Amino acid sequence: MPSSPAPLVLDAVSKRFRSVTAVDGVTWTPKPSTVTALVGPNGAGKSTLMRIAAGLIRPTSGTIHRTDRRTSDGQRAWSALIEAPALYDGLSVRRNLAVHTALTGATRTDVEKVVDETGISTVLARRAGHLSQGYRQRVALAIALLGSPRVVFLDEPTNALDPQSIIDLRHLIRALADRGAAVIVSSHLLRELEGVADYLLVLNAGRVLYDGPFDAFVGPGTVRVRPLDANNLAPLTQLVTSLNHQARVEESGVVIACDESEVETLMGQLALAAQRAGLVLVELTRTRPSLEERFHALIAEQAS
Numbered sequence: 001m002p003s004s005p006a007p008l009v010l011d012a013v014s015k016r017f018r019s020v021t022a023v024d025g026v027t028w029t030p031k032p033s034t035v036t037a038l039v040g041p042n043g044a045g046k047s048t049l050m051r052i053a054a055g056l057i058r059p060t061s062g063t064i065h066r067t068d069r070r071t072s073d074g075q076r077a078w079s080a081l082i083e084a085p086a087l088y089d090g091l092s093v094r095r096n097l098a099v100h101t102a103l104t105g106a107t108r109t110d111v112e113k114v115v116d117e118t119g120i121s122t123v124l125a126r127r128a129g130h131l132s133q134g135y136r137q138r139v140a141l142a143i144a145l146l147g148s149p150r151v152v153f154l155d156e157p158t159n160a161l162d163p164q165s166i167i168d169l170r171h172l173i174r175a176l177a178d179r180g181a182a183v184i185v186s187s188h189l190l191r192e193l194e195g196v197a198d199y200l201l202v203l204n205a206g207r208v209l210y211d212g213p214f215d216a217f218v219g220p221g222t223v224r225v226r227p228l229d230a231n232n233l234a235p236l237t238q239l240v241t242s243l244n245h246q247a248r249v250e251e252s253g254v255v256i257a258c259d260e261s262e263v264e265t266l267m268g269q270l271a272l273a274a275q276r277a278g279l280v281l282v283e284l285t286r287t288r289p290s291l292e293e294r295f296h297a298l299i300a301e302q303a304s
Helices: 046-054 093-104 110-116 133-146 165-178 215-220 230-242 260-277 291-303
Strands: 008-017 020-028 033-041 061-066 078-081 153-155 181-185 200-206 207-213 221-227 247-250 253-258 281-287
Touching: 008 046, 020 046, 020 207, 020 260, 033 165, 033 291, 046 078, 046 153, 046 181, 078 133, 093 110, 093 133, 110 133, 110 165, 133 153, 133 165, 165 181, 181 247, 200 215, 200 291, 207 215, 215 291, 221 230, 221 260, 230 247, 230 253, 230 260, 253 260, 260 281
Parallel strands: 033 181, 033 200, 078 153, 153 181
Antiparallel strands: 008 020, 008 061, 200 207, 221 253, 221 281, 247 253
8 A cells, every 4th residue: 555645745845934034945755764963053043944844834935735624534633732721721721622622623532642741631621811821831742742743843832941840841742653643843952852852954044954863863872891900901902892993092092983773782791791701890981062063163164
C-alpha cells in the first residue's frame, strides 16, 4: 500500500516584511516519527517560518504543499502552538476544549487523552482568564494535540512552565513522535532540546544553515579513562586498541572517540577489561559537545 503524502512541504519559501527578509528560500519537509529542533539566534526567522507553515501568514514567494486539515485516516494534518496561548478568557477550560473539539472534529476520547497528558484535569472548571501562565500554556498545548495531528509545531512550549512540567513536556514530545507525529520544537533554551530531538533545523537570517540528524551536527561523543597509576597509560592504550577502538593520550588519561550509540557498551567493556588486567581506574566518563557549543560555533563561522 503506498504511503500517504507528507502533510506539509515547503518549497523555496520566502517572506519579506518591507526591506527585511525574515525567511529566505527555505525548502523543508517535517519528518514523521521525529522531533525536530528549530534553532537560531533572535531574528533568525523561526517564528515566521512556523507561522507560514501553519498557514497563519502567507509567504512572499515559494510554494507550500499542505493537505486538508484532516487526513484520510481521521487525524488532523497539522496543528500549532505559536507564541502566546490563544484562549477564550471568558470561557472555562472545559468550554475552550469543547470549542476546539468542534472546530477540529476531535472526539471525546481525544479530549480525555489530552487532558490527562497535559495535566489540566484540576482546572477544567476554571475560566481561562483566571489561570496562571503555566496552566494557560498547558491548556494551549492540550488544544494543539486534539485530534492526534500528524505535524505539531511548538514555539517556545516551555514558557512559564515549572521544572517538573518541563520534564513532563519533554516526555510528552517524545511520546508524540514515537506515535508517528512530526514534532517541531523551537526554543531559545538549547539545553532543553538535547536528549529529545532527533533532527535539527538551524536558521540564521532566514536561511537554512543545517537540516539533518541531531547527532551528526553535535558530533561524536568521547569516553575519557584515567588510571590510578600514570605509568599504566601505555597498557591502558593497548587495552583500548584490543577493543577495536583508537585512543589518544591527553594529560594523564586516555580519550576514545565513538558514536553516541556505542558509548554505554564501550564503557562497560572498558571497566570489565581493566579489572581483568589489574588496572585501577579513577575516571571513566563520557563527554560530547553540547548543542549550544556547536550552534554558537556555526553562527560565528557564518559571521566571519
